[in-house]
Amino acid sequence: MSTTSTELTARGLPPPAWEVQALPSTQWQEFYAAVLDAFHENEPEEATALWHSLAEPQRCLVVRDAGAIVGTAASFSFRMAVPGRHLVETAGVSMVSVQPTHRRRGVLSSLMRHQLDSLQSQGEPLAVLTASEAPIYGRFGYGVAARQLSLDIQSHRVSLTPPVADGVTLTIEAPDKALAACEELYARQVPHRPGMLVRAAGWERLPLLDSPGRDSAAYPLKCVVARVDGEIAGYARYTVAIDWSPQNTAQGSVRVRDIEAAEPRVYAALWRFLLETDLTSRVIAPNRPVDDALLHMVSDVRHCAPTVLDSLYVRVVDAPVALAARSYATPFDLVLELEDAQAPWNRGRWRLTGGQAGAVCTRTDAMPDLSLDAATLGAAYLGGTTLTELAAAGRVGAHRPEALATATAAFTSPVAPWLPHSFCRSLLPRL
Structure with missing residues (x-):
């Protein structure tokens, strides 16, 4: 030193x-x-x-x-x-x-x-x-690269529209006993949404940890499991905090730690259960995807107080490998000029050719179609932030106007990227 x-x-x-x-x-x-x-x-x-x-x-x-x-x-x-x-x-x-x-x-x-x-x-x-x-x-x-939606729902002011949850049965189960089945469902969901992480052995216990600064005896973690034809199809883990007004009326809140469902009717059934919990008038869900289907199920989204926050930050460590590792929504062939102050191996021009079947990324001396830096590439990588909006913020240089539209269409993801699985000790949910 x-x-x-x-x-x-x-x-x-x-x-x-x-x-x-x-x-x-x-x-x-x-x-x-x-x-x-x-x-x-x-x-x-x-x-x-x-x-x-x-x-x-x-x-x-x-x-x-x-x-x-x-x-x-x-x-x-x-x-x-x-x-x-x-x-x-x-x-x-x-x-x-x-x-x-x-x-x-x-x-x-x-x-x-x-x-x-x-x-x-x-x-x-x-x-x-x-x-x-x-x-x-x-x-x-x-x-x-990914944002999260925070919801604070006045549950007595909203109702859910279809899908009707026919054929879905719900049971309250101890979080520990339901853990293996819930984790199996989570693992099946991972590939379908960019930003989700595969949980190696041991990580499945993290969502069950008592939250920092909370009295676990007062607000124990609960788990409701949804089944269709006897097979697990969804779950929600949550706590319930009960408070009483001076008039001795209950003003409790349900705080959702995580919720996963394999199909819309199961998702609707779980949310109905949470919204109709006795002695509560509020459901708080601090981390949902920004394209959460619940926004299209509730009767009045204004009573859900949706707030969007930054969530997952992405750093492209090895540009050609990372760019070739994902698929793209539409076919394209573009030259990207990348500036990277911290990783000199990424600097320079890269020809990226790809589509739904995959991509190839190689160095080139050809004139660039787009210029951007490493943080901008990280923001666009999962497809949730478009290159067009980044260009509007002055973060992408388009040397051919049509190249920006082509790249935007190719990089876009059909579902918003999202991180439901925390791995940062300081940011565990305080529920």
Whole structure:
């Protein structure tokens, strides 16, 4: 580590060149304590034990100052669904933190650059993260590729239109006992929506964790399971918080942690159940896809208070591999000129030819049709943010007007990308 002082750095001199180190497996507890401290959090032993079991120490990085951990970054090994129902090796970046005493001194930049180099050498073409602070990661080439819909429904003010849930039976089951069947259904859903992650063994327990800062005895997690012809076809995990008005009337709220369904009538049956829960007048669902079918089932969407938030940030680590790993809605043949300040191996011009059957991406010296940077490519990669809207924001240069329309049509996904599965300790739902 450089001996440059904080005072000198504050006067505008270059920040110290911090040494980034791999984490010895024996130092996990120290690493995780630094993460919790940076996010001003604590948690029950059960949660710490689960994160320890999920951790991949060889993918954990630290920066130390005088022996103490002052910066952390980790990544998890995932496969992510991309357009065309392909599953692509993806690094889930998480537990990125800098201690308050060392902020704005280059620690984060050192960690992110080292991590990007490592992911490229490991052959992972994509990296994803969810950001605790939105402005941070654009400068490292991450773009907002998926958003989430937050709903706060006045359940006594809305009703559901068809589909009618004929043939669907619902049962309340212990979340632990229903876990295997629910996880099997989740796994079947993954390829159908870009942004969803394949959950390796152990990750299925994360949605069952008690939320940070909540009294689990007061609001235990519940699970309702839907079956058709005896086979599981959907589930919803939720909590119920009951409050009473001065007039002694119930003003409870249902808080939806996750909900999956294999077909529309099952989805409708689960939502009817949630909206009609006794002693409640409110259903809160903080993370739904922006094209959620519920918006077209409710009688009055205004009483659902829909709010759209940023969710999944995508970083294209290896441009030719990542671009060739997905399918495209329409056939096209274009030259993309990519600027990437952090990953020089991505810079330059790439000829991308593809369609619904797949794609090929190779270097070229031909004149570019479109010019964009790494964060813009990440934003467009899953098909939820169009290149046309990015061009309108000045983030895509179109050297031929027709090329922009062609690329927009090709990159678009028929369903909105969405991340229902958290892998970031600081952003677990507080339900």
